[in-house]
Amino acid sequence: MPPFKKITALAAAAVIGLAAPALAEIKIRISTAGPGGAPLTTMFEEIKSGMESQFPGDFDISVHHSSSLFKQGTELPALMRGNLEMASPVTFEIEQQLPEYGLLGAAYLFRDSDHMLEVFRGPIGDKFYHDVEDKTGVVILDTAYLGTRTVNLRKLRDVKGPEDLKGVKMRMPPGPAFQTLAKALGATPVSMPITEVYLALKTGSIDGQDNPTNLTRDWKFQEQTEQVILTKHLVQPVFVAISKKTWDQMTPEQQDVMRKVTSAAVQKEIEATLADEASAVETFKADGLTITEVDTEAFRKAVWAEYEKEGLTKNWVPGLAEDIAAVK
Structure with missing residues (x-):
């Protein structure tokens, strides 16, 4: 056949009226332990809405809250x-996965939410994000604010320092660092997914749990709680993370929009979480819960002594604590 007679399969398809195959949708399932209606869940719903509106037909995004898709603690390995x-x-x-960054989960490391966000939005955060991607294949898009964790007890107790929590069975999320934290606070740790906590409080199989005030209310734990102790032991970041496998399926334009949409949604999440924490305390007071102020310095000293005793600090990036403290 003469060269000018040759046509490609795609051209032939066009000649006979067949459309070229469309690019496949990028499927993104989002798993979070946050309950429905919580700022964290709403943040992901805004990311879904933003991406699907910017790129109609290119994405199929679903948000699965309350650990309904993956159990708490299993999402990162799945990513x-x-x-x-x-x-x-x-x-x-x-x-x-990166024990050298265990310091970032240490109690009394960040002064407040502003300090924590400054750390993760600066050079320290950039290095951390890079190392996480390099070693795990997970891309962190931004850092949000989960809340500041407090100790919450099923029954009223006279608590002034860590020694007063001796014998208290306190639920902690899965993971060895959380167990160490409970011991450092003076309690006996009980590892448990958040979805099992309400019943465990109701039956008395645990004596308390540690969560930010907003999450304690979101999960209705205050219904089985008499006392909130404002230990304020952990200003907790939470990361918006995506599998590199999925990230690499996106075009540069889609990646850029994803970062922008995520940044805007994260800022709303932070503002909503701060407001929720304050309003939750007022809800607890109205419900008759006892709100206890404590000397946080006593808890801080006990926690860091436990870190040293367990040998955890030996694994941490040298000088990182000092660098974080210097961030204004």
């Missing part, structure tokens, strides 16, 4: 294996 597309891991989960 690493490519079995999950997006999630909201915390420092304790990442520490299990």
